[in-house]
Amino acid sequence: xxxxxxxxxxAAVALAFAAGGALAQEKTIKIAGFGAKSGVxxxxxxxxxxxxxxxxxxxxxxxxxxxxxxxxxxxxxxYYDDRCTAEEGISVARRMxxxxxxxxxxxxxxxxxxxxxxxxxxxxxxxxxxxxxFPIFSDVAIKGGLARISEWSFRNVPNEMTMYSSMFYxxxxxxxxxxxxxxxxxxxxxxxxxxxxxxxxxRAAANGYTIAGETKWLLADTNxxxxxxxxxxxxxxxxxxxAHPFSTCGVLKEMQxxxxxxxxxxxxxxxxxxxxxxxxxxxxxxxxxxxxxAPVNKEGKAAADATAKFKGSADLHSMAAWExxxxxxxxxxxxxxxxxxxxxxxxxxxxRDGLAKLKVTKGLLGDTKRTEDREADKPYLFVQAKGxxxxxxxxxx
Amino acid sequence: xxxxxxxxxxxxxHTLLGLSAYIVLLTGQxxxxxxxxxxxxxxxxxxxxxxxxxxxxxxxxxxxxxxAAVACAVGFPALRVKGLMLVIATLAFGEAVRLFxxxxxxxxxxxxxxxxxxxGEGFRQIRYFPENGWTTMQVMLFIWIFVVLVMxxxxxxxxxxxxxxxxxxxEDELAAQSVGINLTAVKVSAMTxxxxxxxxxGGIYAHYTTxxxxxSFGILLATFALxxxxxxxxxxxxxxxxxxxxxxxxxxEGLRFLGDWRNxxxxxxxxxAMNLRPKGFLDAPTLRWIRRVFGGKRGAA
Numbered sequence: 005x006x007x008x009x010x011x012x013x014x015a016a017v018a019l020a021f022a023a024g025g026a027l028a029q030e031k032t033i034k035i036a037g038f039g040a041k042s043g044v045x046x047x048x049x050x051x052x053x054x055x056x057x058x059x060x061x062x063x064x065x066x067x068x069x070x071x072x073x074x075x076x077x078x079x080x081x082x083y084y085d086d087r088c089t090a091e092e093g094i095s096v097a098r099r100m101x102x103x104x105x106x107x108x109x110x111x112x113x114x115x116x117x118x119x120x121x122x123x124x125x126x127x128x129x130x131x132x133x134x135x136x137x138f139p140i141f142s143d144v145a146i147k148g149g150l151a152r153i154s155e156w157s158f159r160n161v162p163n164e165m166t167m168y169s170s171m172f173y174x175x176x177x178x179x180x181x182x183x184x185x186x187x188x189x190x191x192x193x194x195x196x197x198x199x200x201x202x203x204x205x206x207r208a209a210a211n212g213y214t215i216a217g218e219t220k221w222l223l224a225d226t227n228x229x230x231x232x233x234x235x236x237x238x239x240x241x242x243x244x245x246x247a248h249p250f251s252t253c254g255v256l257k258e259m260q261x262x263x264x265x266x267x268x269x270x271x272x273x274x275x276x277x278x279x280x281x282x283x284x285x286x287x288x289x290x291x292x293x294x295x296x297x298a299p300v301n302k303e304g305k306a307a308a309d310a311t312a313k314f315k316g317s318a319d320l321h322s323m324a325a326w327e328x329x330x331x332x333x334x335x336x337x338x339x340x341x342x343x344x345x346x347x348x349x350x351x352x353x354x355x356r357d358g359l360a361k362l363k364v365t366k367g368l369l370g371d372t373k374r375t376e377d378r379e380a381d382k383p384y385l386f387v388q389a390k391g392x393x394x395x396x397x398x399x400x401x
Numbered sequence: 402x403x404x405x406x407x408x409x410x411x412x413x414x415h416t417l418l419g420l421s422a423y424i425v426l427l428t429g430q431x432x433x434x435x436x437x438x439x440x441x442x443x444x445x446x447x448x449x450x451x452x453x454x455x456x457x458x459x460x461x462x463x464x465x466x467x468x469a470a471v472a473c474a475v476g477f478p479a480l481r482v483k484g485l486m487l488v489i490a491t492l493a494f495g496e497a498v499r500l501f502x503x504x505x506x507x508x509x510x511x512x513x514x515x516x517x518x519x520x521g522e523g524f525r526q527i528r529y530f531p532e533n534g535w536t537t538m539q540v541m542l543f544i545w546i547f548v549v550l551v552m553x554x555x556x557x558x559x560x561x562x563x564x565x566x567x568x569x570x571x572e573d574e575l576a577a578q579s580v581g582i583n584l585t586a587v588k589v590s591a592m593t594x595x596x597x598x599x600x601x602x603g604g605i606y607a608h609y610t611t612x613x614x615x616x617s618f619g620i621l622l623a624t625f626a627l628x629x630x631x632x633x634x635x636x637x638x639x640x641x642x643x644x645x646x647x648x649x650x651x652x653x654e655g656l657r658f659l660g661d662w663r664n665x666x667x668x669x670x671x672x673x674a675m676n677l678r679p680k681g682f683l684d685a686p687t688l689r690w691i692r693r694v695f696g697g698k699r700g701a702a
Contacts, residue, residue, distance in 0.1 A: 042663070042664045043664075084657065085657065085663070087664075090610050090612060090617060091411055091610065092653065094407065094609075094610060095404070095407055095408060095411060095653075095654060096657075098403050098404040098407040098408075098537070099404045101403060101404070102402070102403055102404040115523070115612075115614060115616065118523065118525050118612040118614075119525075119610040119611050119612035122525060122526060122527070122528060122610070122611025122612050123531065123610075123611055125531065126528070126531070126532075132532075132534055133531050133532060133534070134530070134531045134533075134534045134535055134536055134537075135528070135531035136403075147522075153525065153526070191521060192503075192521065192615075192616055194521070194522060194523070194614070197521045197522065198522060
């Protein structure tokens with residue numbers, strides 16, 4: 005009896021060691037996410053992290069990423085808070101590059117993306133350039149033209165020029181009686197500023213609208229009385245607000261207080277999020293926004309549900325992070341990365357080259373075209389705030 | 402290792418910013434203008450290397466001189482007031498500088514791409530270091546050569562007659578004036594030296610981040626500039642570097658793993674540090690102890 009028990013224990017120990025060995029051999033691919041998880045725009049980072057974790061969970065449950073040697077590796081996500089500051093973004097990038105992470109997904113703020121892309125090597129393989137050689141695939145930072153800063157930077161963000169051009173064209177066709185547009189801009193935020201001056205204003209004028217004026221405020225402003233008075237005085241048919249949810253809600257509430265009711269209200273693409281509905285659903289009623297995501301199909305709804313399980317909400321930004329994960333899986337498999345710690349830099353280069361080769365990627369709203377300058381041309385639709393939700397107003401594609 | 406070199410770069414640049422406020426604080430003046438001088442240096446050095454094609458050293462020399470000149474010009478009218486009025490006056494100057502760069506457009510076409518400051522969108526592609534093949538370690542060493550140089554100059558000044566005059570003005574203006582010290586000359590000269598150091602730090606900062614914009618030079622940066630020497634202690638120039646390591650190395654980077662809690666702890670730990678060390682990390686008893694331990698008999702005496 006004693007002998008049998010001893011054999012049993014020996015067998016159990018041997019099995020445990022074997023299992024442990026197998027577990028130890030299971031490969032892991034690290035993907036680093038980074039963005040603002042604190043401060044005024046913290047929701048961007050929280051939602052992106054949730055979407056990345058949800059996508060990784062789904063990929064891992066389906067077996068993981070196929071490696072060059074035929075084995076499979078699970079994806080592990082490490083997410084870093086850069087507090088939406090340039091210095092911290094650079095520091096985080098250097099930290100990520102110092103780990104065995106193969107690629108970074110982020111940042112959430114354009115003012116972090118600009119310096120961050122600046123410290124990357126400008127031309128891949130240029131030995132005279134000592135910039136960081138680490139692929140970054142942005143999900144949120146949306147200010148136009150940033151990916152061209154470095155050949156190691158890629159973005160999966162919508163093309164605002166195309167979206168607003170289409171929106172103002174559609175509005176002009178649908179409401180030809182409306183002639184004037186008044187702009188409100190969050191002046192100190194790189195994205196909202198660029199979107200008004202370079203995109204909205206230009207596209208509205210190109211589609212036959214007269215710009216009746218513009219008013220400015222800052223991201224941290226809490227009083228918008230003067231700006232709304234200017235808006236009231238202009239009495240334009242359309243008011244276009246290029247600002248993030250926090251100050252957009254402040255302005256909308258002040259508009260309600262002063263009784264300013266434009267015939268049409270157009271918002272910034274980043275404002276088509278849950279935060280706006282939580283902050284000022286009543287005042288935002290009727291606001292129209294072009295966006296690259298809405299849960300209008302089976303895939304979109306499933307992605308939104310999966311992200312919710314990781315305590316995040318689905319919007320155009322977080323769902324870009326979701327898409328990035330599946331695009332990266334596809335690239336890692338097509339480029340046959342090894343997943344071995346000694347090949348980290350070679351694998352990073354393969355991922356960069358694989359991302360650069362892409363012409364079309366699969367997105368939640370359909371196929372996304374990749375451009376020569378490593379940007380995306382994503383499908384989009386127009387949504388409108390109605391009864392505390394964003395509902396699809398029009399699908400121009 | 403690159404990450405630690407990068408962190409050392411940040412600490413070095415912030416030490417220069419803190420040292421620029423240190424010398425002004427010695428005269429008892431609280432200046433919130435250091436972020437403004439830092440911005441002037443950043444834009445000047447960036448424009449000189451990117452648009453004029455200068456090498457980094459002359460560009461930094463020019464940014465330092467410009468910082469000094471602006472500080473001197475600001476010093477004369479601003480230092481006629483003191484205490485809270487001076488804080489407001491220098492704060493207003495800092496904001497004026499920030500708003501100037503917020504509206505400052507000067508772009509030049511270089512190889513089909515427009516480069517230079519573009520108002521609120523900032524000034525990108527200040528890539529002197531990577532374009533010239535500097536490694537992260539080389540950049541870190543370059544920055545710390547300046548930090549050590551500036552610290553050595555300030556340390557020497559502190560031990561000279563000029564340093565005694567600065568501290569005399571800082572301790573009691575009336576007493577200093579009664580023994581014939583020209584208060585305006587002392588305060589303006591301290592402000593000018595501080596401006597030169599801030600201009601130098603700003604020039605390095607622009608090349609370290611590769612992108613600068615008005616928002617980087619706001620009140621928060623001005624507050625940090627003051628916090629370093631106060632937190633580190635005005636007894637010695639080394640206090641500022643200790644505080645920069647504490648804030649940037651420990652509070653910002655070391656606690657990153659705490660996520661959202663980091664922001665809460667950030668303020669709490671600074672308050673705690675100030676309560677535990679009201680005269681700064683390197684206060685007089687600590688400095689005496691350090692001298693005793695490392696200075697042998699001479700220090701003990």
